Amino acid sequence: MVSRDLKLEKSFIDALRKSVEYYPNKTALLDSSQEVTYQQLWNKILKTRCQLRKLGLNPKDRIAFIQSNSIDFIIIHFAIIANESISIPIEIGAKKETVEKIIKASGAKKIYIERKYTNLYQSESSAISDRASCLQDLLKDSETIELESADITDFNHSSENTSVILFTSGSTGLPKGVKLSQKNTLITIRNIKNFCSYSSESFEVIALPLSHSFGLGHVYAMLFSGGGAYLADGLVRIKKVLTAIRENKATGFPTTPAGVDLIMNSYAELFKQSATHLSQMVVNSAPLTPEQTHKLHSLLPNVKIYVYYGMTEASRTSFACLTELGSKYFKSVGKPMDTLKVKIDPKTSEIIISGPSLSSGYWPEDNFPTDKHKNPIIRSGDKGKFDENGYLYITGRIKDQINIGGYKVDPLEIETLLRKIEEVDNVAIYGDQSLNSTDQIICFVVFKGNKDNMELIEDFCRENLEHYKFPSEIIPIKKIPEGVNGKIDRKKLGEIYNNHISENKKLLN
Amino acid sequence: MSIENKVKEAFLDVLKVQENVYDSELAVGDIPEWDSVNHVKLLQEIEERFNISIDVADAIDIEDISDLILTVKKYTN
Numbered sequence: 114m115v116s117r118d119l120k121l122e123k124s125f126i127d128a129l130r131k132s133v134e135y136y137p138n139k140t141a142l143l144d145s146s147q148e149v150t151y152q153q154l155w156n157k158i159l160k161t162r163c164q165l166r167k168l169g170l171n172p173k174d175r176i177a178f179i180q181s182n183s184i185d186f187i188i189i190h191f192a193i194i195a196n197e198s199i200s201i202p203i204e205i206g207a208k209k210e211t212v213e214k215i216i217k218a219s220g221a222k223k224i225y226i227e228r229k230y231t232n233l234y235q236s237e238s239s240a241i242s243d244r245a246s247c248l249q250d251l252l253k254d255s256e257t258i259e260l261e262s263a264d265i266t267d268f269n270h271s272s273e274n275t276s277v278i279l280f281t282s283g284s285t286g287l288p289k290g291v292k293l294s295q296k297n298t299l300i301t302i303r304n305i306k307n308f309c310s311y312s313s314e315s316f317e318v319i320a321l322p323l324s325h326s327f328g329l330g331h332v333y334a335m336l337f338s339g340g341g342a343y344l345a346d347g348l349v350r351i352k353k354v355l356t357a358i359r360e361n362k363a364t365g366f367p368t369t370p371a372g373v374d375l376i377m378n379s380y381a382e383l384f385k386q387s388a389t390h391l392s393q394m395v396v397n398s399a400p401l402t403p404e405q406t407h408k409l410h411s412l413l414p415n416v417k418i419y420v421y422y423g424m425t426e427a428s429r430t431s432f433a434c435l436t437e438l439g440s441k442y443f444k445s446v447g448k449p450m451d452t453l454k455v456k457i458d459p460k461t462s463e464i465i466i467s468g469p470s471l472s473s474g475y476w477p478e479d480n481f482p483t484d485k486h487k488n489p490i491i492r493s494g495d496k497g498k499f500d501e502n503g504y505l506y507i508t509g510r511i512k513d514q515i516n517i518g519g520y521k522v523d524p525l526e527i528e529t530l531l532r533k534i535e536e537v538d539n540v541a542i543y544g545d546q547s548l549n550s551t552d553q554i555i556c557f558v559v560f561k562g563n564k565d566n567m568e569l570i571e572d573f574c575r576e577n578l579e580h581y582k583f584p585s586e587i588i589p590i591k592k593i594p595e596g597v598n599g600k601i602d603r604k605k606l607g608e609i610y611n612n613h614i615s616e617n618k619k620l621l622n
Numbered sequence: 623m624s625i626e627n628k629v630k631e632a633f634l635d636v637l638k639v640q641e642n643v644y645d646s647e648l649a650v651g652d653i654p655e656w657d658s659v660n661h662v663k664l665l666q667e668i669e670e671r672f673n674i675s676i677d678v679a680d681a682i683d684i685e686d687i688s689d690l691i692l693t694v695k696k697y698t699n
Binding site for chain 2: 181205206229346347348349350351352355371372375378379380382383518571575579580583
């Protein structure tokens, strides 16, 4: 086992190259259709990078792609970065309109789309059609390239520059692109690697979307440690996931609280039988409740359960190994990483984070304020507190953001969209947090002339919203409650919703 | 109503997709709406509508519409 320190590595390419040098013939990645060693992965990345250059894609060009979890995802992502271009992974299921907005906002020169989704994004809109190509065609063409020595050594990276833009839901319906440099990410990965003791013997089954920082971070951690990973396309093909865990003797399985619920409620015994070599699970995207932690720990008593607090902009801010700390700390998200400063605003209780692993801001120039060391300062939008031993606890939210199994949704985005419906007089979105694993979107609608038409809202949502933004419930209402400043009174909406639930329960009884 | 139509109805109700999306060759993950959470909801809905209880070992083998129909047939025969 070789454990490497990442602090000397200047870029993703350097970090990956070291793994290639140490373990050229070791399996780096597997997916449902292929398997690659470090050397094979490296060659594919370099060839694809050459092909991108051949096609006129240059340093600093933004290149977007839509590709489900797979080795192809990692090849194109690293090839773009090796080309010193900027990689923009777009989540599977993004609506055509969202993709157009991302292309416009980022100025992407090219978008590569996985073959099975190319029809979905066929568009008369020039934003997509002028720039779109099939990713698998690019990778196939790259295979014919003969690498020359210059292609292998010719890297001149500045790790401070933006290398990746991850788009998140914005409040006005316009997606926001979080700028991430390789330096940000390498510091974070070093922290993760040290905290979770990743090494060349680690192997993770990663079913989290790679277009998000949680999933992508785990792939980086594995590749930069010389470990291996099976890339699963979500948990929906659960048999493949369980088989991958068992056959590859997986040591780690990162997931979300929704994933924990799914496993515990539907496949607990099968999961236990497959997880014979599992030593740790990192759970994030939403808080893991003490009940979920207890259940998971009872099922797999020898597996360490880690949680962390983070956001795309601030990556991993704090880490906790709950099973080591004991049940007293099951509500904690741990202690802040050494490289970060975390403070609580005394007036609002908002968590404020600063440090070198933070994003500099949103694309192109909407930057966060900086401290005297020029490190970004981010107001998280979450409320928190520290206990006497320095452990951080999340106590609430300042922003109205709704967390759907890790997907962040701004109520304003849905409200703005639904107000465009002619028959709708007003609309308000409420994020119900009564479930363990995920929030629920509750949509209150005032129809013009009191002519309720839920189907109309459902059809409109289906047409215009990503599936995770689809309301769990649509409730007609006479008037949207407002505060003194004329803004939607979301606390009152919560009370109305709770009354609605109680009324329904009474009816059922 | 035939098993095929009843499965289709449950599918459209749970996944909240338009009818033209439904295809007898559709597989899990082919559309974003058919994710792991909706997959479990769909199986529960199928169990309820057909008054059956699908064994976990069979449930994890269901990866497309035809698997779903075959499983229902197995449990209702």
